[in-house]
Amino acid sequence: MTVTSGTRGTVDPDILLDGVQLIGGEWVPSATGRTIDVINPANQHVIARIPRSDENDVEHAVQAAERALPAWRDMSATARGELIFKWAALIDAKGTELDSLESQEVGRPSWGPPGMGRQLRFIAGQADKVHGVSLPTHHPEAVGFTLREPYGVVGAVIPWNAPGPLFAVEVGAAIAAGNTIVIKPAEDAPLTPLALAKLALEVGIPPGVINVVTGYGAEAGAAIPAHPKVRRMAFIGSPETGRIIMAACAQNLTPLHLELGGKSPQVVFSDADLDAAVRGMAWSITLNTGQICAAGSRVVVERSIHQEVVERLAKQMEEITVGPWYEQVTMGPLVNKKQHERVLGYIDIGKESGAELVLGGGVPAGDKFDDGFFVEPTIFDKVDPDMRIAREEIFGPVLSVIPVDDEAEAFEVANGTDYGLVASIWTRDVGRAVRASRALQAGQVGVNSAFGAAAIGAPFGGYKNSGFGRNMGADSVLEWTQVKAVSMSEAGLPRR
Template sequence: MTITSPSPTLSESILVDGLQLIGGEWVPSVTGRTIEVINPANREVIARIPRSDAADVEAAIDAAERAFPAWRDLNATARAALLFRWAQLIEEHTAEIDQLESQEVGRPHWGPPPMAGQLRFIAGQADKVQGVSLPTYSPETLGFTLREPYGVVGGIIPWNAPGPMFVTEVGAAIAAGNTIVMKPAEDAPLTPLALAKLALEAGIPAGVINVVTGYGHEAGAAIPASPRIRRMGFTGSPFTGSLIMAACAKNLTPLHLELGGKSPQVVFPDADLDQAIPAMATGITLNTGQICAAGSRVVVLRSIHDEVVERLATQMQKITYGPWHQPVNMGPLINEKQHSRVLGYIEAGRKEGADLVTGGGAPQGGDYGNGFFVQPTLFDNVSPDMTIAQEEIFGPVLSVIAVDDEQEAVRVANGTDYGLVASVWTRDVGIAVRMSRALQAGQVGVNNALGAGVIGGPFGGYKNSGFGRTMGADSVLEWTQVKTVSMRPAGAPRI
């Protein structure tokens, strides 16, 4: 990971303070209430956002409904051109957007932001949405399908990677011809607002993208509750996902859910540990472990267990942490609630009998100030049924579970309610093939820690990690519905 030391100040050219986007206008909440956005490294206020509720959501839906007919009827190549222009503006503001997201999330710079590339990939699909011709019983009948947008759709995203998740959800939805009402997390809404500002500058018409800010139980809950929302996308916890799904069920609204993970990293005796150890340490400390795909369980064959633990401890002790603008590997957790939650899981690991190898505390004083920092933490001798081995911690906490053979490795790896990402570390092609088939996960990485490295790989989960896929070649199709058309000449004989 490239470590840089950017300026600790934010450019105001893309910063939106105190307003939200509805119908192409930057407006406060109906009530005038606001929420403070806190820098998690020092608890200082970065900006304020509207604390919206159902009234603001209804206004956003009104705006999206007004914009929908013209946006739907705009030819797909023209829609794609606007998305390409949006991507270009994002690229021109890359450094500003990266620093904005770094400050509100708390993460240090972790490489070039992916948003421009994500949008270009999506824009390339916009005019590739096609129906098919259908066989008919008579040559006088023509049968074919049309793919059409749903209309006004909704999306809710979390705080851990707000920029990439915003463009992934919004880009695919509007590329298909929908208009959208988005609700970013109240902890990290500034990057989505900045991206929406650039979308307007790119020429995407008013009302096509609407961003309503506020708390989940107020603004967020109002989106899936509305019968005028015709499809939903949600990324977040399984608990909140179940609430979203229940709300959608009342209106029979289709949705996709991208939920949590408890990703296993299965290490075989022939693994290249020089490659695997740094990747596993980075995989659990990147974004302070606040990544759904983070490999939080090391399932290791007993013959190399001791070596893996020793090397992992050494590697994790090298991880530096501090405020986002310093040249460090890891920043703070997002907020006080998450800080207490992660420390609670660490305490649960101790109480349930796991061996704390390194970390386990919250650094104090100096650059850590009042920030929500926690040390990279490694537990050994974790049993598969322990809390830290079963529940998503969403922090830099890694558990090592020793197994005797490949079959036990599969049972342990699959032995949680989640199925998002899994990794396999081996030089043996046969093991790689068998494990890729046996692991219950939406993404399997062989000799990589986060299931990454491909362009356009569909992303989503098995089991309680959700359903539906984003980011793949069909991501735009996911936001369309299919209509079958049967066409016959007037007066043709009945079949």
């Protein structure tokens, strides 16, 4: 096994797993015997290798989840929550190691202690708050009520941009509800999910409750929604793959939730606090190198302040430092060669379409950038709303500035894409903020907030092609339950 080492970062061998995946509580290779290299995108060094699994491994994982289901489903909901609380505590204790591992497989700079423990504590508190309701009856000798029950064996496929948090969100809520799960992380960044699963076993979450199958989407990932014993699915990723997952689920009438892409607008009016707005917009598009579905990639700005906003944004983004994970930088590389080529390709499209390149547009110069997938923070001005860079998700640090004349045009442009994940408005006008909150077609609206992230327990999900269903909120565990209606009455009473 080759691991990143030396003063430029290490991977803790206690949490780094090489060549194995988790099925039924056992760390096993793939049935195929093949592996995939996990590459550090800052230097293309091999961090570890993972099994290249297929439908046979998924079958074994589903069987393991099915065996574990009765005991886990029937366990006291409070006991399930207590185990998840213990899992969260161990994650916090291993926070530095997990942050380093995810930094190296994703390519991002250190974010400090990771938030997975906090997310799991929020979920664990919901485990024994899964309530039914009482129902009115036709006669006093009868009672009616509803039960919320787990689906059974469930599945999930998650992307590479935030593998630890997304693993915690999906797995935590699913198992808190009493389900057992088979999950496939992205082949580019599966190591943090595997480490989290290892910690779950260490705190006593039973074997088979969490099963992690690694491999490519077309080989391992596609087999999960296609499996007839997988009763519910979650997918986070692109709309294109989301459609494939949904089609597979349709064959077995498997319910699912989809969290897909975004082309989030940042709507800026002349009365905005521009200091706060510019900081927020620059942070939103460069965090994780723009590889976030909620990234505010379109600045829809009132024409009277358009030039000032562009100048301020350029100055702010010039201060973004770029480099490998072990440096104190703001932004790291893109995750892989394919993504690097994609983002640079969109930059070329922007230039060819007539948008004005204000900042960036290329690859940083210097020896330390030669072996990684780095790109400069980039701003395009005078972007037409119909240009591809204004309509399609780039998933990189590329910002499009679109000037508008008034509020009505701003809302029209903001809503003028197929996506509807997040939208932000920057204004001091309370009335306009209220109008925007209703007018903007997005699952989350932030007023004077880049991601709308000020609220605790806000449900996360999209409108339109950004998907459907919600996670992270106060009802996240309920999303993994189904409702059963029960009617009880004395034998022999007339039915109506």
